[in-house]
Each structure stands twice: as structure tokens, then as C-alpha cells.
Amino acid sequence: MKLLTLAFKNLTRHRLRSLLTILGVAAGMFLYTAVQTMQSSLAKATEANATDTTLVVYRENRFCPSTSRLPEHYLATIKKIRGVKEVIPIQIAVNNCGASLDVITFRGVPAETLMSYNPNIEIISGSYKDFTNRSDAALVGKNFAQRRNLSPGDKFEAVGVNVQVAGIIQSDSPQDNNVAYVHLPFLQQASRIGLGVVTQFNVRVQSSDLLKSVAAEIDQTFQADQQPTHTRPEKAFFAETAKQMIELIGFTHWLGLGAVLAVLGLVANAVLLIVRGRVKETAILQTLGFSRQAIGIIVLMEGILLGALGGLSGILGAYLFFHFRAITIGNEGLTLSLAPEPAIIFSGISVAVLLGMLASIYPAWKATSRPLIHSLSS
Amino acid sequence: MAFISIRSLTKSYTKGKTSVTPLENLSLDVPQGEFLALMGPSGSGKTTLLNLIAGIDTPSSGQLEINGRNIADLSQRQLTQWRATHVGYIFQLYHLVPVLSAYENIELPLLLGKLTKAERRMKIQAALDLVDLSDRAHHRPAELSGGQEQRVAIARAIVHHPELLVADEPTGDLDRDSADSILTLLQQLATEHGKTIVMVTHDPKAAQAAHRTLHLEKGQLINNPRQ
Numbered sequence A: 001m002k003l004l005t006l007a008f009k010n011l012t013r014h015r016l017r018s019l020l021t022i023l024g025v026a027a028g029m030f031l032y033t034a035v036q037t038m039q040s041s042l043a044k045a046t047e048a049n050a051t052d053t054t055l056v057v058y059r060e061n062r063f064c065p066s067t068s069r070l071p072e073h074y075l076a077t078i079k080k081i082r083g084v085k086e087v088i089p090i091q092i093a094v095n096n097c098g099a100s101l102d103v104i105t106f107r108g109v110p111a112e113t114l115m116s117y118n119p120n121i122e123i124i125s126g127s128y129k130d131f132t133n134r135s136d137a138a139l140v141g142k143n144f145a146q147r148r149n150l151s152p153g154d155k156f157e158a159v160g161v162n163v164q165v166a167g168i169i170q171s172d173s174p175q176d177n178n179v180a181y182v183h184l185p186f187l188q189q190a191s192r193i194g195l196g197v198v199t200q201f202n203v204r205v206q207s208s209d210l211l212k213s214v215a216a217e218i219d220q221t222f223q224a225d226q227q228p229t230h231t232r233p234e235k236a237f238f239a240e241t242a243k244q245m246i247e248l249i250g251f252t253h254w255l256g257l258g259a260v261l262a263v264l265g266l267v268a269n270a271v272l273l274i275v276r277g278r279v280k281e282t283a284i285l286q287t288l289g290f291s292r293q294a295i296g297i298i299v300l301m302e303g304i305l306l307g308a309l310g311g312l313s314g315i316l317g318a319y320l321f322f323h324f325r326a327i328t329i330g331n332e333g334l335t336l337s338l339a340p341e342p343a344i345i346f347s348g349i350s351v352a353v354l355l356g357m358l359a360s361i362y363p364a365w366k367a368t369s370r371p372l373i374h375s376l377s378s
Numbered sequence B: 001m002a003f004i005s006i007r008s009l010t011k012s013y014t015k016g017k018t019s020v021t022p023l024e025n026l027s028l029d030v031p032q033g034e035f036l037a038l039m040g041p042s043g044s045g046k047t048t049l050l051n052l053i054a055g056i057d058t059p060s061s062g063q064l065e066i067n068g069r070n071i072a073d074l075s076q077r078q079l080t081q082w083r084a085t086h087v088g089y090i091f092q093l094y095h096l097v098p099v100l101s102a103y104e105n106i107e108l109p110l111l112l113g114k115l116t117k118a119e120r121r122m123k124i125q126a127a128l129d130l131v132d133l134s135d136r137a138h139h140r141p142a143e144l145s146g147g148q149e150q151r152v153a154i155a156r157a158i159v160h161h162p163e164l165l166v167a168d169e170p171t172g173d174l175d176r177d178s179a180d181s182i183l184t185l186l187q188q189l190a191t192e193h194g195k196t197i198v199m200v201t202h203d204p205k206a207a208q209a210a211h212r213t214l215h216l217e218k219g220q221l222i223n224n225p226r227q
């Protein structure tokens, strides 16, 4: 039995009190983890990194997919620009342009280009052949399918578009997992936009250092056209278009801070109560030769244990919650799926331990600052 | 030289403008292996003297040598360390940690050192044998009688082999039979194990178990009768 065991046994003295504290810490850390998950999912979607090679060509000064209209024939022109590797025209139909949790996004694409543009798409059930064979077929991203409980063969309707699920797909590009891919001409007709009109082009360039020059050249090409374009790297496009969502998620930052402060206060209060209730016993231990340092360590450990146990349960709860609920936030036809990450779990647990420790520094000092002789005769 | 050698020891407490002096100019020698009883009316300074001898409190003036070391000179930190190795303290109300078993309570003073688990086990077992409680090792204090609790407390006080034991009314809360067995145990610790014991008591029968009894009154030793 060493000091840690002693600290742990001390917590079993007032089981209900310890349990309630742990529960409170768990709730706070659940919230904290949820906020961190949102923040990091957003950061991943908006922060450029060196391996990005995708550009999005959008109608200039437009932000919602229903108002961005570009002629499909731009495709041939864009393809000829130097540095362009692959282009896909996309028609987007969305039920709600505002920030929303239940966003449904159809992406109409030429069936033959989908796989060549994004070879990382993997069919996890159903088949690609069923998709190419039916004009109203859809390849549904796995998060979308999970949310709407869809499997191959199911029919569903949204935004006035009726489709049949041909397959469920997953991809390392998060957008793919949250949308339903349908045939381009089918969507152009079903959404009454008309043939020959698309929302955007996604352009893959040869290497990331070409992003800027290719974007400039595309915009220059169509500058004098009826439909001028605005071309940006995918993540910049996301950051500038999904503004509402970004503001909302930015605000949750404060909730996270609040959760942290609540945990800090809760643990500090619990540990202070512990220390107050044990003045005499602390004096006895000091009489036995326990140094102030050893007493302080025991108190710190109790705080850390409360933080760690509560943190572990709250963080695990949040992980499971996001894992099974697959929450997706959408805005302007762009989607952000909130995926928990191991890194967040680890950092969350460190935060919980740190909070437990911080919260018990003052109580630990309090426990050892009283003159032994006074405590002993109290 | 005596194991405990006290010269002109004074202890006073000041709180604001008032000051109390529970011990004044007290001198006392206790040889090694002696079992000494301290008696006296309430407030006469018995606990104060005991706490000074145990290194829990520090004197205002005078000399307090234990085993050749003037503990009046030690800092708080050094005193703590000194207590951990040289003193065993026995309280009237046992003061065992309620969530720990008898075994774990006895283990407490050993947690401070660098002993391995096996070494600790050996010492704890020996202490348990000495107080005749081997069969209660895994009981919690609430599952023990008062006498048994006090025996666990004694085991905790001796497990690290201190030369000095101090006890503040160790039988004050016990029935006659339990008190007698505690007193026998203390006698045995003094005579067979060479521990120097200073015990405060209100009970004349308890004092009779000691080798010598001293009477304190208003912070002074009033006589020195040999028993």
C-alpha cells in the first residue's frame, strides 16, 4: 500500500459524495470533449495542409448552392488549363442552406467521372454497377445512411428528389460520407435547375504549389463571361462559405471553457470538504512522521483521482455518443461530421487530470498549513 | 547520560495579549528502558510535556535532549523526520484510519521509508504478533473492540522500532480488563524490548504498572516518589 492506494481508500469514505463529484466531473468533461470534437472537426475541414490539391470553382459572390449556377461547358475549358489533373462538375441540391443538424445534400455528378476523380471511394454495401444501371440510383455516404437508416434497395425522397439507394460508400474525404451521390442529368432535371447547369466544379491540380496559379487562371478565363467564377482551395472555400456554422462552433469554445471552470470548482470544493473533515486525522498522520509534503501529495492524489475517474467516464461517454450518433452539421450544402478522435480522448484525460491537480493545490496547502499542535487538540 | 534529559524546560503559548505557561522551568531525567507515568490534575501540563518529548511541539526555552540529541534545535521538517524514526505515539482515542484494515493502519509509518513490500510485511507481522492480533489483521477498526483498537495503535507505534514511546491516557477509554492488558503490553515493551515509555494517566492503577510515577501541578513536578 502506497500513497495512491491510501488516497483511493480515502475517497471511499464518503462514497456518495465522491460519486456525485465524479458524476459532475463526467458531465463537465463530456461537454468539454463534445466541444473539442466540434472544434477539431472544424479545424480539419478548414485548415489547409501541404497535401491539399483540391480547388472549388464557384459562381462569384454566391454562397448557397441554389444560387451558384455555372454552365457545365466550362468543364472542357478548365480541363485544358495547365496543372489541372482532374475536374468534376457537381450539381448540388440541399434542403437547407442555413446551419442545421439535419441537412440533406445531393451531389449530382457524371457517373463515369466519380470514381476516376475520387478513387478512394469504397463501396461498403450494394454495388457500383447498380448505380450506373439506374438513372435514379444513389450512392449514399455512410454517415448519411446511418442517420437516415438507409440500406441498398431502399427508396427515399428529399428536396423533391426521389432516389433508390444503390450502394453505401465511405471515403477518406469527409464530404463523401455525408452526401448522396446521384447522376448529374437526373438531378439537373429533378431539381428543375435544367440540363447544362451545375453548382460548382471541383478541380484537382498536379501538386499543392499549383493551387494559387491554377485558381487565378480559371477565374481570369471566365472573368469577362456571363458567369464569372471564384476559385479557392477546398478548405478556404469551406471556411468562407460555411460562415454560420463556423460562428456557431466558434461560440461553443466558451461552453468548453465554462465546463472546464465548472469541473475545477467542483473538484476544488470536494477536496476542500475532504480536507476540512480530516483535520484531526491529518494531524495524526503528521504525528506518525508524515511530512507536509506527503500529506499534500495524498490530497493532490485524491483530487487527481476524482478528476481522472470523472474525466474518463465523461470522455468515454462523449466518444461513444459521437461514435454511435454520427452527428453531421450542414451549412450552405457543406457538411461537417463530428468525429471523435483518439487524440481528443488523450488530451481530454490529461486536461481532467490537470484540473484535478489544480483544484487540489489550494486544499493541499490548506491541509498542511495548520500548526500540528492545534489540529491535534481540535 | 539519561535517555531523556530535560533542563529548565519552559513552554508558553501567547494568544494576542494573554499568555499561558503550562510548563515552567521543568527538569527531568528518564533512563533508557524506563516506563514512566505522569499524573496530575487537568490542565497541569501533562499533554504539553508529552508533546514536547515527542517532538510534536517545540519548547519556548530550555534543553530537551533525547538519546543525546537536542531536539529543541530541530526545524519542523527535521522534527517530522525525527518522529518518523524515533518516536511511537499512542493516543487515548486510538485514532486509527477508519477505511484501512488493522494491517494497513500498522503499515502507515512504514510507507515513509524505502522498505519493500515483503520487508514491510515482516515488520507488520512481528508487530501484530507482539500485540497478539494476528488473527485480526484484515479487520477494520469498526470491527474491533476498543482494547483491540488500542493494541493495533500500539502495533502502529512500534512497527518502525522507535526507542521512545509516548502515550497520552492510553487506557482512558477502556474497561479494566482491556486496560490491564494494554498496561501489561507496555510493561513488556519497556522491560523486554528496552523501549523508554512516557505515559500520561489519570488512573492510579495504570500508574502502578509503571516503574515510576511523577506528579505535575501547574507546570511543575511536585515530588519524585519512587514506586
Ligand SMILES: Nc1ncnc2c1ncn2[C@@H]1O[C@H](COP(=O)(O)OP(=O)(O)OP(=O)(O)O)[C@@H](O)[C@H]1O
Pocket: A373, A374, A377, B013, B020, B021, B022, B040, B041, B042, B043, B044, B045, B046, B047, B048, B049
Ligand atoms: N496550543 C495551546 N495553546 C494555548 N494554550 C494551550 C495549548 N495547549 C495547551 N494549552 C494550555 O496549557 C495548559 C496545559 O494543558 P495540557 O493539555 O498540557 O493539560 P493536561 O495536563 O494534559 O490536561 P488534561 O488532563 O485535561 O489532558 C492548559 O491551561 C491549556 O489551556
Ligand SMILES: [Mg+2]
Pocket: B046, B047, B048, B168
Ligand atoms: Mg492532556
